[in-house]
Amino acid sequence: MTADNLGPEPAMVLVRPQMGENIGAAARAMLNFGMTRMRIVAPRDGWPNPAAVAMASGAGRVLDAAQVHDDLAGAVGDCDFVFATTARSRDLTKPVYSPERAMEMAAAMRAQGRKVAVLFGPERTGLENDEVAKANAIISVPVNPEFASLNLAQCVLLTSYEWRRQATDVTHADDGMAGADWASAIEVEKLADHYEARLDEAGFFYPPEKAPGMKVTMRNMWPRFSMTRQDVQILHGVLRQLLRGKP
Known part of the structure; x- marks a missing residue:
């Protein structure tokens, strides 16, 4: 009807x-x-x-x-x-x-x-x-x-x-991200590589025996953020700016 x-x-x-x-x-x-x-x-x-x-x-x-x-x-x-x-x-x-x-x-x-x-x-x-x-x-x-x-x-x-x-048809959830330009898995992986390398240089993964587990925890963290390509670019830029001029 x-x-x-x-x-x-x-x-x-x-x-x-x-x-x-x-x-x-x-x-x-x-x-x-x-x-x-x-x-x-x-x-x-x-x-x-x-x-x-x-x-x-x-x-x-x-x-x-x-x-x-x-x-x-x-x-x-x-x-x-x-x-x-x-x-x-x-x-x-x-x-x-x-x-x-x-x-x-x-x-x-x-x-x-x-x-x-x-x-x-x-x-x-x-x-x-x-x-x-x-x-x-x-x-x-x-x-x-x-x-x-x-x-x-x-x-x-x-x-x-x-x-x-x-x-009526009710929209029960809208995360506001329809049509977003989502980051690909490789782009997120490269962001993780960037942060891991810089944090390793800064001595973040300490003591040495705990470093492998800490790295796995961080690698597990990045995909949970569901980032757009712009998010990834910004986070690369934040890290570069923080390290600018440092030896």
């Missing part, structure tokens, strides 16, 4: 949010990771909220497109699968997933054209049990059990980040 035929990204549903600033911060977190579908249920201070707009700082389009609902049932009525985020243990029998696993599932459901929502509770109390009961599964963030409280925007950001990892 091509990207154009995929179902929509998960809807991020803020249930009874208390502060406009947190709604705006959540919008910024969403847009950071390419998410735009926000739904707001019964915001305490009404809607629209100037504080949310000010805090969104460039992510106003997420707020402009946000759906506002009076109740949770209306917010998720068109969804096929609902996750509820909570840090508290519940007495409800539901599967519990990490944000990573939950968004893996969301991506798989998206590929099937199914609609997914993620619920986030109000800042002070989180979701109530009757709200969690409306979800198919729980997302639990592995936080410090002695300080498990997450800011609303932080929780939205964590989930949005995990969605981004599933929805």
Whole structure:
């Protein structure tokens, strides 16, 4: 299935949010990771909220497109699968997933054209049990059990980040050396010869009985540096400059 035929990204549903600033911060977190579908249920201070707009700082389009609902049932009525985020243990029998696993599932459901929502509770109390009961599964963030409280925007950001990892190709490592002009084995060998000869002349390999082992250790060191040709040239030049004018 091509990207154009995929179902929509998960809807991020803020249930009874208390502060406009947190709604705006959540919008910024969403847009950071390419998410735009926000739904707001019964915001305490009404809607629209100037504080949310000010805090969104460039992510106003997420707020402009946000759906506002009076109740949770209306917010998720068109969804096929609902996750509820909570840090508290519940007495409800539901599967519990990490944000990573939950968004893996969301991506798989998206590929099937199914609609997914993620619920986030109000800042002070989180979701109530009757709200969690409306979800198919729980997302639990592995936080410090002695300080498990997450800011609303932080929780939205964590989930949005995990969605981004599933929805796009992520570069997990880049050493910045793509296209580098790497030194050949013979160039590294000649550099090792140069340093060994000069250090031998300077009496570095002492006492004599330890010299062979010291030389092997140094020979083993050079290939580990993964040098470019420029690196090799510089190191030759450093040694020549240090010895310039010396007998």
